[in-house]
Amino acid sequence: MQAWADQHPDTEVVVQAGEHNFISSTMKVHKSLDQQAFIKLIATCEVFISHAGMGNIITALELGTPLLIVPRRATLGEHRNDHQMDTAERFGKYPGVAVATDLAELMAQVDSLRDGSRSASAGASPEKEKLLNAVRNFVST
Template structure:
């Protein structure tokens, strides 16, 4: 199953429309989408506006790939469960969000090699066409590394971030 999620706050019809059209053109019947407050007339995918957190997690667990907005909850859940995730960040210039923080989020995770990003509809279609290419996703650990914990503790205590190989040591 391909699981698509756009969160619950605002509609993201650009993402849903792209996946719906792709599924129709490729005769895919294995797409389920959590669509939020969308009014787009879906033709080729199964949809629900909202799903509860336990069902959301079950959908991610069952999915071969997750297609999502660049929301932290969607990204972290997919990574924790070791699922391949392709994100399309919402764009403020298109009225999809209040600002472009999702673009910044997507760029940061992509730079770490943890997610795939499609900024435009054509990029998403191209990535969907390549779903059969095996792309293993490393699970994100459920606990923070000791170095990260120390860096956060240092920041809280001093208000500064140290850089360098010994930055986490006090």
Template sequence: MIFGTVGTHDQSFNRLLAGLDELADDYDEIVAQVGHSTYRPEHIQWFDFVSESKINEYYQNASVVVGHAGAGTILTALSYRKPLVLMPRRKQYDEHLDNHQLELTEALRDRDDVFVVANVDDLKGAIDKALAHTPTTSESAGELATYLSANIDQMVD
């Protein structure tokens, strides 16, 4: 199962959801958390919000997590050792107040379990790479959390 998530931010991330919806025929199962987005997928399973225990089940059962580049999404996926496809929210599309998610993805580019895409046209290729991924990154989610905590202010500035 591919699990897509846009987090809890109150702006839509319709771009990512539409991209996942277009890929429905390419994969056995895609489930997406759509949050506050206005786009409602027609070809994949979706939900707005669920309990923390239920969302953790989705992370745990996913082969790949596809999401925005929110710190919570990143840390949760990596804590379950799931390959992660990230498409950062962009200010220019009114998906966020600033472009800090671009800086977060830039900080993660060297990890072999994180695949960053700029647009929906690159989603399928990144998902396929993530599905074929063999973990080699030894950095734990705890080490990543420490790094992000120490550097997030610099990334956002």
């Protein structure tokens, strides 16, 4: 995201970076956000960029926020296996959801989702409701 933010200095980029000492001159970096602040940011942002965590995916879909999934990968030591790749592949087929597995894809997908704004993901279409219900049912079991 730092590379994208550097190329778009007039765009506010907010990052929840976790427990480390990452500093950026162009992005607002938070180690963590409380749930209320996190959801407010997702609801109001142009594009929500997230790992392939089901909670984040469900939240973005419920709020109609365009979502870019950047799955954590075992080959990079980010996770113990590649289940997030499978999740990203599955959800990347839905309107308003894109996937990036490298920097070039991230740069292109952020711009593409911003151009589409909320039009592709907003609204409660029957397909979207069916997807949300399927995900909720899966997560609850």
